[in-house]
Structures are given as C-alpha cells and as structure tokens.
Amino acid sequence: MPTPSVHSTHLSSKHTFSKTYTPTITLLPGLGVQNDCHSGQTTRHQSQASTNPSAPNLRQVHLIPYELFRDLSSQNITIQPGELGENITTYGIDLVSLSKGSYLYFGQGDDVPIVQVTGLRWPGPGIEKHSKGLKEKVLVKARDGKVVSKVGIMGVVVKGGEVSTGDLIRVVEPQGTRVALEPV
Template identity: 45%
Template sequence: MGGMVTSVCSNAEYSFHKPTRDSITLLAGLGVEGDVHAGVTVKHRSRIAQDPTAPNLRQVHLLHEELFGEVLAEGFDVEPGQLGENVTTGGIDLLGLPAGTLLRIGDEALLEVTGLRNPCLQIDAFQDGLLKQVVGRDATGHVVRKAGIMSVVRAGGVIRPGDRIEAELPPEPHRPLDRV
C-alpha cells in the first residue's frame, strides 16, 4: 500500500494556511523543522489550554489531495497548504489506515500515524460551509472526519513532492483512527 507526496508545507507562525515549499525536513520526535507545531509537547492552541504538558501527537498533518476534488464538486476551491497540512498526498487512503501505521516517505523519513485531524470552525472562516464538507455523519450517524490524519516523526529526513510513501500496517487487531 503506497502513494506519493504531491506537496509539502510549513509555517513558522500560527496561521490557518501553510505556504508550500520545495522540501521540508522532519525531525525525529519533534515534527517539521521550523514549523510552529513542531515539538515534544502539544503546540495547538486549544490543546495547550487543556494541558500544555501533553505529548504532541499532532507533529505532522497529512491530507489526501483527493479531498480537493471532492470539495470542488461542492463549490469549494482548496489548494495544498490551505487547510494547514504539512504533507499533501496522492494515491493512498490515509483515512483508511489504522492507528500505529508506519509511513516511510522518501529515503529516510518515518512517520507513525496517531489519529484523525479534528477540524475546527476556522475552516468556515476560510470558506463558509467548508467544515460541513470535511466533517459529517455516515448513514448510521457516526461522525466522519475527512480533514486528514496526524502523525509523529519516528525517523527524520528531507521530503519533497514526488517522494514515494509506503505504508506498513501494525500487527492485528487494527485500531481504527480516532481524533487526536
């Protein structure tokens, strides 16, 4: 099971968007070098308010580019980095991966999937109504989150658009992704 990196993004300042880059450097145990969300402990403002000593399970945000086409069909124009992701992917079912999946990216980098991104109301400030496109309910009433996955860096390295992504599933039984 694999895919490809289509875009990489980072931002040293708190902002909803992250500018695209030619490459990003992942640092083991920290996240994206120079990104505001890098660190051992939580860096998202809402998480800091809850417990600033909690481990940072959201070091790297990955988002599948297929979502862009899905929301475009509903009238929303979204490009890489505009939803705050660090890595935009293609050809891999990120949302279908179990917790603990290892993602090998390029020659060196290794991420461990920790859970689903739980998008907030800032998405509607970007484009009104977009939040309903990335968070909804399935036919049974369960919440469905489509705004990507979160991960931690197990091995650092430089990643670029065009790098291959290989997924290594954890031992069974698999745990489905939940919000982190």
C-alpha cells in the same frame, strides 16, 4: 489506486490557518517539521496547549489527501493544498481509513523519514472562518453512524529526514487488531 506519493509539502513558523508551499520539509524525530509552529515534544496546538501544555504532541505532522481537494472542487469549493494547514499533501492513499499506529515511509530505500499515524484531525472553528460551509463538507457519516473527519490525519516523527514533493510513500499497517482512527 495510483502509486502513493507526496503531492506537496508545506510549513508555517506562525500559528496561521494555512501553510506555505515549500518543495522540501525536514522532519525531526520526536518533534515534527523543522521551523513549523507545531513542532515540539509537547502539544503546540493552541487550544490543547492552553488546557494541558505538557501533553505529548501527537500532532507533529498533519497530512491531507489531495483527493479531498478534487472532491471539494466538484462541489464548487476551491481550496488549494496547504490552505487547510497540512504539512504534507498526499496522493493515492486513503489516509482516514488507515489503522492507528500505521507507518508512512517517505522516499525510497531503507534510510528514509518515517511518520507514525496517531489519529484524525478534527476541524475546528478556523475551517469555517477560512471557507464558510466547509466544515459540513468535510464531516461525513460513516456506515456505522459515526461522524468521520475527511481533513486528514496526524502523526509523529519516528525517523527524521527530508520529505520532498514527488517522494513515494510506503504504508505499513501494524500487525494484529486494527484500530480505527479517533480525533487527536
């Protein structure tokens, strides 16, 4: 597997399905991506905020593996990084196989931004509006029969700082019992 790294970074100040490429994003502890519409201590996801606006925001940062775009391309579906609403497109990490509670360290050294993985992103109706037939391509059956979403993971910012295209990523999984990711 290649060295885990940041392929690209994206944000949007408005609730649009896709996010715009920017070479660097700033992570704010306990909030998310600075100037992004999903930043905040309580949920900012529109459907969740309408039913429980005081719920903690477990979807501060959305990450998708670049490998998904290559896989979709091989199925004649052309989607570019940022189009599926992610803040960080990664390279070289099987994100959906991580354990809940895993830590992602961005950059080198000790003083780097850290995101803790909270769960899977589950595709809503917007994914079909964006590209007809895409939802069936990103929901797959796992060996145990459960349906798994391939459209990335969600996390919360534990330590803030800048994340830039090309940054290395170090993954630290929690000790003890492994907990499979569930939709958040």
